[in-house]
Amino acid sequence: MTEAIAAVAHDRHGHPPAGIMRWLTTTNHKDLGILYMSFGGIMFFIGGAFIMAVRAELLLPGLQLLSPGMYNQLFTLHALIMVFGAIMPFATGLNNYLIPLMIGAPDMALPRVNNWGFWILPFAAVLLLIPFFLQFSGIGSGASGLGWVMHNTSLDLQSGIGIDFAIFTIHLLGISSLTGAINVVVTVLNMRAPGMALMKMPLFVWAWLITAFMLILVIPVFSAAATMLLTDRHFGTHFFDAANGGDPILLQHLIWFFGHPEVYIVLLPAWGLIPHILATFSRKPVYGYRAQVYALWAICFLSFIVWSHHMLTSGLPLAAEVYFMYSTMAISVPTSVLVFCWLGAIWRGAMTFETPMLFALGFVAHFGMGALTGMILPDVAANAQYHNSYVIVSHFHYTFFGGGIFGMMAAVYYWLPKFTGRMFDEKLGRLHFWLTVIFFNVTFIPQWFAGLDGMPRHIADFALRFSAMNLISSVGAFLLGLSQLLLVYIVVKCVRGGPKATGQVWEGAQGLEFTLPSPPPYHTFETPPEVK
Amino acid sequence: MKLTGAAIHDESAIQKWLICLFCCNKRHGAASIRETRLIKKQLPLWFGIVFFLLVFEPACAKSIWDFQEPATPVARDSITASVDFLRIIMGIYAVVFAVFAYSIFKHRKNSGTQPGTFTGPRTRWQWALAISPFLLLIYIDYIWMGIPAFHAIARMEDTRTASEMVVKVTASQWKWQYEYPEEGIRFVSSLATTQDQIHNKEAKGEHYLQEVDNPLILPTNKKVRILLASTDVIHSWWVPSFGVKRDAVPGYLREMWVNIEKPGTYRGQCAQLCGDGHAFMPIVVEAVAEPQFKEWVAKKKAEGSAASAAAGKVWSREELMAKGDEIYNRICITCHQAGGKGLPGAFPALAGSKLVNGPFLDKDGRLIKDGHLDRVMNGKPGTTMQAFKNTLPDAEIAAIVTYERNSFGNHMGDMVQPSQVKALR
Numbered sequence: 024m025t026e027a028i029a030a031v032a033h034d035r036h037g038h039p040p041a042g043i044m045r046w047l048t049t050t051n052h053k054d055l056g057i058l059y060m061s062f063g064g065i066m067f068f069i070g071g072a073f074i075m076a077v078r079a080e081l082l083l084p085g086l087q088l089l090s091p092g093m094y095n096q097l098f099t100l101h102a103l104i105m106v107f108g109a110i111m112p113f114a115t116g117l118n119n120y121l122i123p124l125m126i127g128a129p130d131m132a133l134p135r136v137n138n139w140g141f142w143i144l145p146f147a148a149v150l151l152l153i154p155f156f157l158q159f160s161g162i163g164s165g166a167s168g169l170g171w172v173m174h175n176t177s178l179d180l181q182s183g184i185g186i187d188f189a190i191f192t193i194h195l196l197g198i199s200s201l202t203g204a205i206n207v208v209v210t211v212l213n214m215r216a217p218g219m220a221l222m223k224m225p226l227f228v229w230a231w232l233i234t235a236f237m238l239i240l241v242i243p244v245f246s247a248a249a250t251m252l253l254t255d256r257h258f259g260t261h262f263f264d265a266a267n268g269g270d271p272i273l274l275q276h277l278i279w280f281f282g283h284p285e286v287y288i289v290l291l292p293a294w295g296l297i298p299h300i301l302a303t304f305s306r307k308p309v310y311g312y313r314a315q316v317y318a319l320w321a322i323c324f325l326s327f328i329v330w331s332h333h334m335l336t337s338g339l340p341l342a343a344e345v346y347f348m349y350s351t352m353a354i355s356v357p358t359s360v361l362v363f364c365w366l367g368a369i370w371r372g373a374m375t376f377e378t379p380m381l382f383a384l385g386f387v388a389h390f391g392m393g394a395l396t397g398m399i400l401p402d403v404a405a406n407a408q409y410h411n412s413y414v415i416v417s418h419f420h421y422t423f424f425g426g427g428i429f430g431m432m433a434a435v436y437y438w439l440p441k442f443t444g445r446m447f448d449e450k451l452g453r454l455h456f457w458l459t460v461i462f463f464n465v466t467f468i469p470q471w472f473a474g475l476d477g478m479p480r481h482i483a484d485f486a487l488r489f490s491a492m493n494l495i496s497s498v499g500a501f502l503l504g505l506s507q508l509l510l511v512y513i514v515v516k517c518v519r520g521g522p523k524a525t526g527q528v529w530e531g532a533q534g535l536e537f538t539l540p541s542p543p544p545y546h547t548f549e550t551p552p553e554v555k
Numbered sequence: 556m557k558l559t560g561a562a563i564h565d566e567s568a569i570q571k572w573l574i575c576l577f578c579c580n581k582r583h584g585a586a587s588i589r590e591t592r593l594i595k596k597q598l599p600l601w602f603g604i605v606f607f608l609l610v611f612e613p614a615c616a617k618s619i620w621d622f623q624e625p626a627t628p629v630a631r632d633s634i635t636a637s638v639d640f641l642r643i644i645m646g647i648y649a650v651v652f653a654v655f656a657y658s659i660f661k662h663r664k665n666s667g668t669q670p671g672t673f674t675g676p677r678t679r680w681q682w683a684l685a686i687s688p689f690l691l692l693i694y695i696d697y698i699w700m701g702i703p704a705f706h707a708i709a710r711m712e713d714t715r716t717a718s719e720m721v722v723k724v725t726a727s728q729w730k731w732q733y734e735y736p737e738e739g740i741r742f743v744s745s746l747a748t749t750q751d752q753i754h755n756k757e758a759k760g761e762h763y764l765q766e767v768d769n770p771l772i773l774p775t776n777k778k779v780r781i782l783l784a785s786t787d788v789i790h791s792w793w794v795p796s797f798g799v800k801r802d803a804v805p806g807y808l809r810e811m812w813v814n815i816e817k818p819g820t821y822r823g824q825c826a827q828l829c830g831d832g833h834a835f836m837p838i839v840v841e842a843v844a845e846p847q848f849k850e851w852v853a854k855k856k857a858e859g860s861a862a863s864a865a866a867g868k869v870w871s872r873e874e875l876m877a878k879g880d881e882i883y884n885r886i887c888i889t890c891h892q893a894g895g896k897g898l899p900g901a902f903p904a905l906a907g908s909k910l911v912n913g914p915f916l917d918k919d920g921r922l923i924k925d926g927h928l929d930r931v932m933n934g935k936p937g938t939t940m941q942a943f944k945n946t947l948p949d950a951e952i953a954a955i956v957t958y959e960r961n962s963f964g965n966h967m968g969d970m971v972q973p974s975q976v977k978a979l980r
Contacts, residue, residue: 084759085753085755086754087755091831091832091834092901174789175788175789175827177785178830181939265806266936270806271789271805272807305662306670307670307672308672310673310675311675336791336800336801336802336826337789337804338802338804338809338810341708344708345705345708348704349696349701352696352701355692355696356689356692359688359689360689366651366655371671372668373663373668374658374659374664375663384655391652395647396644402637402704404632404635404704404707404708407800408622408798410800411793411826476622477795479825480828481828482834484753484834484835486822486824487759487761487763531670
């Protein structure tokens, strides 16, 4: 292995062109990983800015800042940007950078496709945002304001050009996700170093392989549904138009058949990387490796057969309600296998609490709450009270933010020294963690109780009984948003300088990527390492 | 009452969090190394305290932090399921994270422990320990909570057995129409809160955004079957105290039932994003005892015959304008805005509109297609402009058209009589 590194260090040809052309033309997995991650980071703040405006409107009852139409656009864009623009590209960036390093491959299997997959994204983002900005110069009626899944079919048919832009954005994002997913599958199945059997792969690689399969299965469904909607809107087909014999519920089925696996597509990469971090800082091997791999596959399978629990109030027949309730509850079993293994990972370890470990533990604590509340929601007896209320908003932010984003933050802090070759400011990192934990809970716990009290989601203005909860939640959200700026400062500071990081970075870190120097050279593992 | 309770509760909790945070920073700033270590050791404890404050304490104070008081058997089933399940998951959370906290507290590098090398359960006892949580989970999902849930759903979905009365609810953007088919009563119920209150020009009333002009009146202790339909997009009828929420889907007839146990006023609102007016689509149900309900039905029927009489008589311009003003400010204003200004890009203006300032009947007295009266009566398909002939009586349509043609700087000078509308239906 050291030979390989030495060979890489002496390799002077194949240096990239300088300046902007390097980033436009690069097919290097590390460059593309950085591009993906930077894009995800930027979109995270754009999506965050949108939701700040929404929470500002919800600070007090009455309409102060936004018209209801503008309000609908803002939360829709927030959701689309966070899911498709921030979390998914960021996770793709991590896989791009890390999978070749983790399995001992020189690059991704399809480097040019990789470049194409990334450069679709900025254009997709522009396409999504164009109608939003055009409305300020009086063109069109603004961006899509229908929620991220466009769940209300008939409303889709009646809305303005924003929805068409959203449909084309979905097509572009779909192509980008598919190229990324196919690349992962091909790379992982073909380019592992000798000795790296499937059941020896790091869990992050496993999680991404499964995510990639899920993407390949559901993205075409989503794109097809969006296309059917497009032809309904402009070419007189009547798939979903009740007035002409179409079925509005059909679109809900199609979209949630995509939408539920999508939840796991967002979460699986985080589930894959958490065991790495827990094991490193507990100075122990990964606990329950096989159990975790099987649990991830089980969740992948179950995610395809539970979609209608998003539609339990739409008037499903009794048998379907019972089926979707019981099948959804089954997800709690593999999920708790994961939690059990995370507990096993730290049990009797020699733990230290650097920032990535704090975020990993924060992930466990918050995702645990999201998962447990997710156990109640499919109970159809109670579901009518939760469905489309703020309870749901609170629940899925515990999974998406408490799970997805906390996981990504842990990854940022864990691998940042590897990417940059420098340590970040540990004190500031911890401060960032504690601020995030506190304000995250201040934001989303009140939403749970506002929902129990009967506050529906997606409303621009609310009755006075929900005032107290919304006030707290808004203040929490502002502070949560502000404290994320600290992350930018920490990352920029780390990129610009700081104490040098060793190759292994963390005392207990295991894995091929930590056998390389920090930062790793531009080309790595051109001769595959031996894995025992 | 409830509101102030909640506010006080939260403030104290927030103060506690802030104190935690403040102390943390202060001690860090001044700290000797030993002190810092002490703080580090306390972190899991604080974590626990914060979680207790945030999750457990509120959940225990049930009166403030729970569902609205249930008023039907379905709502009681639902609250039972929910509270039981919440207790279970909080129990699980407490146990699991107590173990986590123990591990975080105990298994630290600086306490000198040698890290274990195990990667799974090894002994029979450990396997039993590893498997038991999952057995417990399956028991909770499919037996403890699963079986009662099955019976509750079967009860909830059984809308027909012993139902004594039918009410049909038709949703349109952004109001509800209630119909009592057997009694022959039909009326529209829409938001009564004024635009001034919404735009903060006027103090907000107690039932801000949860008040309507014509509430749904239902008798108590009677199983009422509710049929749901929609004329445009998907809406969702939700009254938290009744424990029912069901989507009104265009092209379908959905159903649910309520059996209200106590007289009173129950409030809810549309729960499915249905466009710009989604937040302004409240539901108010007044439950009254059977005799009062009968009285109300008789009164409503008399009003109905008065209305058809009104449609027969010839109205003066002043009467039409006054009625039109009232209805415009209740219904049309949501989209077309005060003063008929509309919202550029979304809703057309009526002031100076070609359509409003054009003819509405041809020389044979038929509706001109896409004329003013046609648009109000038949709507514009594929937009939020709906066919108002389905929801408004003749006199109101006549009044609204007359009003729009002679307001906001429109001076058509003509008027529409209810009898004309009746003939054109």
